[in-house]
Amino acid sequence: MExxxxxxxxxxxYDKYYKLLLVLPAILIILxxxxxxxFNSHEGDIIYKDVSLTGGTTISVFDxxxxxxxxxxxxxxxxxxxxxxxxxxIRSGRQRGFFVESKAQPDELKKEIEGVLGYELNSKNSSIExxxxxxxxxxYQQLKNAVIASFLLMSWVIFFVFVESKxxxxxxxxxxxxxxxxxxxNVSFVKIFGGIIIFGxxxxxxxxxxxxxxxxxxxxxxxxxxxxxxxxxxxxFLFLIVAVLIYFYAKHSVPSIAVIGCAFADxxxxxVVANLLKMQLSSAGIVALLMLIGYSVDTDVLLxxxxxxxxxxxxxxxxxxxxxxxxxxxxxxxxxxxxxxxFTYSLSDTLRQIFSILLIGLFFDMFNTxxxxxxxxxxxxxxxxxx
Amino acid sequence: MKLxxxxxxxxxxxxxxxxxxxxxxAFNSGVVVKSVEKNSSAFDSGLRDGExxxxxxxxxxxxxxxxxxxxxxxxxDGQMKKIEIATKKDTYLxxxxxxxxxxxxxxxxxxxxxxxxxRGGARALVQPNGTLxxxxxxxxxxxxxxxFNVYGLSDVQIRGVSDLEGNKxxxxxVAGATPADLEKLVAQQGKFEAKIGNESVxxxxxxxxxxxxxxxxxxxxxxxCSETSGGYQCSFxxxxxxxxxxxxxxxxxxxxxxxxxxGKYLSEKLYLYVDDVEVSSLFISSDLKGKAETQISIQGxxxxxxxxxxxxxxxxxxxxxxxxxxxxxxPYKLTIVKLDTISPTLGSEFxxxxxxxxxxxxxxxxxxxxxxxxxxxxxxxxxxTSFSELVxxxxxxxxxxxxxxxxxxxxxxxxxxxxxDSQIVILDEARKDxxxxxxxxxxxxxxVVFAAYAxxxxxxxxxxxxxxxxxxxxxxxxxxxxxxxxxxxxxxxxEIIRKIEEE
Numbered sequence: 024m025e026x027x028x029x030x031x032x033x034x035x036x037y038d039k040y041y042k043l044l045l046v047l048p049a050i051l052i053i054l055x056x057x058x059x060x061x062f063n064s065h066e067g068d069i070i071y072k073d074v075s076l077t078g079g080t081t082i083s084v085f086d087x088x089x090x091x092x093x094x095x096x097x098x099x100x101x102x103x104x105x106x107x108x109x110x111x112x113i114r115s116g117r118q119r120g121f122f123v124e125s126k127a128q129p130d131e132l133k134k135e136i137e138g139v140l141g142y143e144l145n146s147k148n149s150s151i152e153x154x155x156x157x158x159x160x161x162x163y164q165q166l167k168n169a170v171i172a173s174f175l176l177m178s179w180v181i182f183f184v185f186v187e188s189k190x191x192x193x194x195x196x197x198x199x200x201x202x203x204x205x206x207x208x209n210v211s212f213v214k215i216f217g218g219i220i221i222f223g224x225x226x227x228x229x230x231x232x233x234x235x236x237x238x239x240x241x242x243x244x245x246x247x248x249x250x251x252x253x254x255x256x257x258x259x260f261l262f263l264i265v266a267v268l269i270y271f272y273a274k275h276s277v278p279s280i281a282v283i284g285c286a287f288a289d290x291x292x293x294x295v296v297a298n299l300l301k302m303q304l305s306s307a308g309i310v311a312l313l314m315l316i317g318y319s320v321d322t323d324v325l326l327x328x329x330x331x332x333x334x335x336x337x338x339x340x341x342x343x344x345x346x347x348x349x350x351x352x353x354x355x356x357x358x359x360x361x362x363x364x365x366f367t368y369s370l371s372d373t374l375r376q377i378f379s380i381l382l383i384g385l386f387f388d389m390f391n392t393x394x395x396x397x398x399x400x401x402x403x404x405x406x407x408x409x410x
Numbered sequence: 411m412k413l414x415x416x417x418x419x420x421x422x423x424x425x426x427x428x429x430x431x432x433x434x435x436a437f438n439s440g441v442v443v444k445s446v447e448k449n450s451s452a453f454d455s456g457l458r459d460g461e462x463x464x465x466x467x468x469x470x471x472x473x474x475x476x477x478x479x480x481x482x483x484x485x486x487d488g489q490m491k492k493i494e495i496a497t498k499k500d501t502y503l504x505x506x507x508x509x510x511x512x513x514x515x516x517x518x519x520x521x522x523x524x525x526x527x528x529r530g531g532a533r534a535l536v537q538p539n540g541t542l543x544x545x546x547x548x549x550x551x552x553x554x555x556x557x558f559n560v561y562g563l564s565d566v567q568i569r570g571v572s573d574l575e576g577n578k579x580x581x582x583x584v585a586g587a588t589p590a591d592l593e594k595l596v597a598q599q600g601k602f603e604a605k606i607g608n609e610s611v612x613x614x615x616x617x618x619x620x621x622x623x624x625x626x627x628x629x630x631x632x633x634x635c636s637e638t639s640g641g642y643q644c645s646f647x648x649x650x651x652x653x654x655x656x657x658x659x660x661x662x663x664x665x666x667x668x669x670x671x672x673g674k675y676l677s678e679k680l681y682l683y684v685d686d687v688e689v690s691s692l693f694i695s696s697d698l699k700g701k702a703e704t705q706i707s708i709q710g711x712x713x714x715x716x717x718x719x720x721x722x723x724x725x726x727x728x729x730x731x732x733x734x735x736x737x738x739x740x741p742y743k744l745t746i747v748k749l750d751t752i753s754p755t756l757g758s759e760f761x762x763x764x765x766x767x768x769x770x771x772x773x774x775x776x777x778x779x780x781x782x783x784x785x786x787x788x789x790x791x792x793x794x795t796s797f798s799e800l801v802x803x804x805x806x807x808x809x810x811x812x813x814x815x816x817x818x819x820x821x822x823x824x825x826x827x828x829x830x831d832s833q834i835v836i837l838d839e840a841r842k843d844x845x846x847x848x849x850x851x852x853x854x855x856x857x858v859v860f861a862a863y864a865x866x867x868x869x870x871x872x873x874x875x876x877x878x879x880x881x882x883x884x885x886x887x888x889x890x891x892x893x894x895x896x897x898x899x900x901x902x903x904x905e906i907i908r909k910i911e912e913e
Contacts, residue, residue, distance in 0.1 A: 085753065112759065119759070129749070146530075146753055155747040158535070165573055169872040176868035184861045207872060307817060310881055314824050314888075316869045321831050321862035328858050335846060348838040352831040355778050359771035359827050366767035370760065373527075377820045 034339040041398045048395040052288060055295050062298060070294060073303035076163040078156025079126035081372075082136060083110065084149045089140060091121045097139045102127050106303075111369040122372070129153040166309045171261065172206040173313055175199045178268065178283045181320070185327060186276040195271050196220060202264040278331060281399040282323040285391040289319045292391075293384040307373045311380040318356060318381065319388045322349040323396055330400045338404055342397050349392060357385050414909075420902035423894070424798050427805020432521050439472040440464050440498070440517055447511035452495075455504040461497040462517060468494075474516045481509040521808040525815025525883065526583055528761060530754025535571075536580040537747045544570075547578050552729075554580060579747070603683040606694070609663050611656065611680065618656040620704075623649040624732050632724050635717050642720035645711040646728040650735060657702040665700040682731070690731060708735075764819055771823070772796070775830055783837070787910050792833045795903040799829050802898065803891045817884035825891030828866065832859040832895065833903050840907045848911055852904045863896040 059069055074081055095107035106124040111117060125132055129151050133144055144151075154162075179199040183192055197220060204217035272280045290312050297304060329345040330338065364378035413421075440462045446453045463471050467484075471477050484491070490507040504510075526533050538550060547570045558566045567583045604611045612618035623629035630648030637643075652660070670677040675693040682690040692708060708731060712723025772793065779789045803822055807814055814822075839855035840848060866888075873885040 083753070112763070146532075146751055148753065150530075150750070150752040152750040152752070153748065155745070158537070158747040161573070161577070172872035173869040176871065177865045180861075180865045180868045184864070203872070306881070307820070310817065310873065310884055311820075313869055313873065314820075317824065317828055317862070317866035317888075317892075318831075320865045321828060321835075321858070324861045324865070325835055325858045328854070328861070332857075333854065344838075344842070348835060351778070351782050351838070352834045355775045355830050355834065356827045358774040358778055359823070359830070362771040362774050363767045363823055366763050366770070370763055371816060373816045374820060377817075381824070 034343075037339065041401055044394050044398050048288065048391065051292060055291050058295055058298075059291075070298060071301060071303045072163065073305045073308075074124050074126060074159070075154055075305040075307075076159050076166075076309075077126060078154050078159040079124065080129040080132050081122060081124045081152045082129070082132055082144070082149060083120060083122040083151075084136065084140070084144065085110075085120035086140065086148065087118055087120065089118075089121060091118075094121065094123075094136070094139050098123060098125075098135060101135055102132065108372075109369065119370075126156075162306055166306060168206040170309065170313060172203045173316065174287070175202045175206070175264075175268070177286070177316055177320070178272065178279075181282050181324070182272050182276055182279045184324070185279040185282075185331070188275065191271065191275050195268060198264055198268055198271070202261060202268070205261055205264070277403045278327045278400060281396050281403075282320065282327060285323050285388070285396045286316050286319045288391050288395070289315055289384050289387045292387045293380060296383050296387075297380060302376070302379070305373065305376055308376040308380055311377040312384075314377070314381060315384040315388075318353075318385060319391070322352055322388065322392045325349055325352075326392060326396060327400060330404055338401060342401065346393055346397070350389070353385055353389050357382065360385065414905045416901040416905045420795075420798060420898055423802050423805075423898050427802045427808075430521065430805040430809040431801070432808070441471055441474055441477050441514040442517050443497075444513045444515050450511035451504040451506050452502070452510040452512050455495075455502040456500070457495060457497070457502045457512065461499055463495055463497050463514065465496045466493065474514060477514050485509055522804055523808070523811060523813045524761070525813040525818065526750070526752055527816045528814070530752050532582075532584045532751040533749070534582045534746050535748035536582060536744050537577065538580070539743045539745065542578050544578075547580070551580055554582070558582075580744075603686075605681045605683060606663050606667070606678050611660050611663060612652055618653055619735065620651045620653055622651070622732055622735050630728070630732070632721060632728070635720060635724075637717075638713070641713055641715045642717045643711050643713045644717070644720040644724035645709060646724045647707050647709040648728060648732060650706045650708055652704045652706060654702070654704060657704045660698075660706070661700050661702040664694065664698060667694075667699065669696050669699075760816075768800075768823070771826075779830075779834075783841075788837055788841075788907060791903060791906045791910065792830070792837065795833055795899045795906075796826055796830055799891065799895050799899045800826055802894045803887065806890050806894065807887065812886065813883070814887070815883050817881060818887040821884040821886075821888035822891060825888055825895065828862070828892065829895045829899070832862065832900055835859060836900070836904050837907055840904075840911050848908055852908060856900070856904060859896060859900055863892055866892055 063069055091107055091109045095105070098105045098107060102125045104126055108122055109118055110120045110122055112119055123132065123136060133151065137144055176199065179195055182195055186192060200217040200220040269280065272283065293312065293315065297308070302308070325348060326342070326345040329341045333341060336344070360378050360381050364375065364382060367374035367378065369375075443457065443459050443461050443463060445459050446457055463477070465471055466477075466480055469480060471480065484493075485506075485508055488507055490505055493504060493506055493510070495502045495510075538547075542550065551568050551570055555566070555568050558568070567581075569581055570578060571581050572578045603613050630646075632644050632646045635642055635644040664676060667676045667678045669675070674696055676696060676699060678694070679691040680694050681688055682692070690710070692710070695707075698706075710724070710727050710731065712720050712725070712727050714720035714723050775796075776789065776793050779792055780786075783789055800822065803825065806812075807818075812818070835858050836852060836855040839851045842851060870885045870889055873881045
């Protein structure tokens with residue numbers, strides 16, 4: 024009984040102040056944008072990249088006795104950009120070796136390390152990974168495009184789940200498909216598949232619409248057609264596509280734009296923290312940002328479904344019920360990923376980065392789901408009288 | 411308790427996966443031969459890669475360590491000795507005074523294949539300059555494969571990959587031991603040489619060969635097939651066009667060679683070498699003696715038990731020779747854009763840590779679940795489902811022979827993580843104390859699960875192409891994992907929970 028009254032008391036406070044809660048994410052996002060503008064003007068990019076994205080060499084040496092700090096000092100004189108880190112085994116805490124990362128060519132770096140260590144590096148005592156700079160920069164560009172395509176596809180799926188009108192689902196699918204085709208324009212499968220969707224959708228809507236809207240669609244179709252014709256620069260068109268999609272999503276389904284926005288905010292804020300921690304992102308790190316979408320979306324979908332579709336309980340109760348479930352989900356994820364991070368922390372750079380990013384992202388996801396998304400949904404549900 | 415259809419599907423999927431992973435292999439002992447050096451005494455005795463050594467000179471060999479110990483002991487004195495290698499298939503006898511030139515490895519304990527970053531090896535991403543068509547890339551790959559085979563490296567995987575920008579690459583992976591000369595093999599132009607006796611007639615490359623007839627029936631093809639004792643034989647020939655200088659050299663060398671007893675051929679053969687390794691020898695027709703002929707016909711044959719087999723063998727052999735001749739005059743300059751040689755030293759450490767991390771993660775999740783629900787049955791069902799999901803993913807990976815690399819492992823962990831999340835949704839929805847029927851509530855939970863699944867798949871698809879397919883592993887394992895989860899284990903879990911709640 025006492026518990027119940029506490030909850031209703033909390034509910035009253037929440038009812039009164041939940042709109043104010045939205046100030047927090049707004050501030051965070053504004054700060055993040057400001058930070059990115061500042062960061063970009065200094066670094067020329069929005070992240071710190073490691074050698075897998077800029078090109079360079081990573082050499083891991085398995086030497087249990089080498090003094091890592093001395094090696095670092097000696098290598099720094101010849102390669103100012105060098106990073107040296109210890110590799111150790113979490114269970115015993117023993118040093119297993121160290122790895123060296125630099126933009127230098129593998130032969131130069133290897134020779135220098137051999138000079139410091141006083142013995143030769145071979146395939147038994149070391150691993151050498153080298154990526155050419157044009158390749159790595161190409162990878163980076165591709166990963167960025169893949170992230171854009173991923174976002175367009177995932178946004179559309181969310182919209183598809185929460186909006187009723189079939190027509191608007193079809194329009195947005197067409198626009199999203201042209202965006203994906205633009206982002207991944209050299210993959211023939213995407214070109215063909217995307218082309219079919221766009222063309223099919225266009226023809227279908229031409230025949231199914233009354234006259235006035237047809238004019239709109241024809242002009243819209245021309246835009247899409249010109250996109251397929253690859254008019255450059257594609258960034259402008261991608262921007263246009265994103266803007267149109269946001270307009271459609273926001274107009275027809277506030278809840279889905281809230282889910283998409285939360286996933287976006289999770290990623291943006293995670294990048295900010297990664298930058299603040301001076302984490303040099305590798306290609307695996309960018310992939311981890313995409314993994315974040317999967318983790319982030321399920322709690323948001325849960326919340327949205329409970330609020331919009333299950334009308335047996337009061338609005339606050341539905342939000343609170345979703346919160347109880349969602350927080351268990353996120354906590355188990357944090358627990359599992361935290362453990363994985365501890366065990367791979369000093370052994371593998373790839374896994375460490377993937378798990379660190381997921382962990383940071385999950386914390387932001389809790390915030391964005393239960394503060395931002397919950398408040399938006401409550402506002403929306405009360406406005407639409409879904410309670 | 412009667413088991414429903416969905417639970418049966420899960421159980422069957424589990425059994426099939428376990429069979430695919432095949433834990434029975436764990437009881438196998440012996441070492442598998444990874445490579446045999448060409449022209450070594452072991453090679454001549456007939457031993458080939460892929461065979462499983464059971465004993466040597468009657469002494470059982472159970473592991474790589476056994477093998478190493480035996481060899482060290484046996485050849486300590488450096489005497490020439492008889493060595494008898496018994497494999498599962500046959501017994502091979504030869505003499506040696508040093509460790510045979512073969513490499514061996516322990517038999518795999520499971521059919522799960524680990525990627526290069528776990529078991530060590532070398533990987534090169536090679537970019538040809540200029541834009542290649544798909545068939546040109548195919549050609550390049552077959553040329554390169556031949557080249558590696560010439561070196562006796564058979565555990566090499568070469569495949570073409572293309573990326574989001576439409577660039578085409580050749581990805582070469584050599585597992586296990588890392589040949590230091592992978593770089594040399596790839597980037598250096600192969601040296602082809604045709605010799606008569608000790609004298610060089612022509613080399614590969616523009617200097618000596620102007621062109622090679624390929625895919626043109628007028629100057630290359632299978633000419634005749636005939637029945638021989640115990641099978642069929644098909645002969646082929648194709649033309650190689652030499653420069654006048656090379657033809658002149660040919661005339662000079664053959665001028666002084668006598669005819670053989672049949673009178674049809676010269677007594678010396680034309681030997682073909684690739685990087686100083688003999689790969690083939692040809693009879694020289696007597697009418698070519700002393701002639702400055704710019705068109706050389708290269709002949710050979712293939713044999714088989716049926717005419718079709720002989721025909722295919724001949725075709726393969728012809729293609730092989732053409733490729734070798736072409737290797738040196740490869741029209742593309744190759745650049746290694748990414749080269750990784752990964753030491754196997756940390757591989758086992760990695761695997762151990764990952765298994766422990768997985769187990770501890772599962773334990774942590776169990777504790778959270780148990781503290782939250784305080785119901786042993788439901789919590790156990792949740793853990794069982796997650797665990798079976800893991801087994802099924804590994805089973806699928808073993809079945810499609812997917813190499814599990816670090817990104818794949820991260821993908822599996824992510825999958826299990828989102829899987830647990832979905833199960834929590836189902837569990838919570840099922841335990842809700844409201845008037846709606848249990849069936850309806852589970853339906854609602856599955857709606858959330860499916861929506862989350864669809865978004866994840868949508869966000870993963872573009873990754874398959876990015877970065878020359880290096881993230882395919884991650885994308886594929888994750889998509890397999892979440893698909894298995896949504897279509898097999900989640901419905902089964904929903905049914906288990908319904909049964910538990912109805913009780």
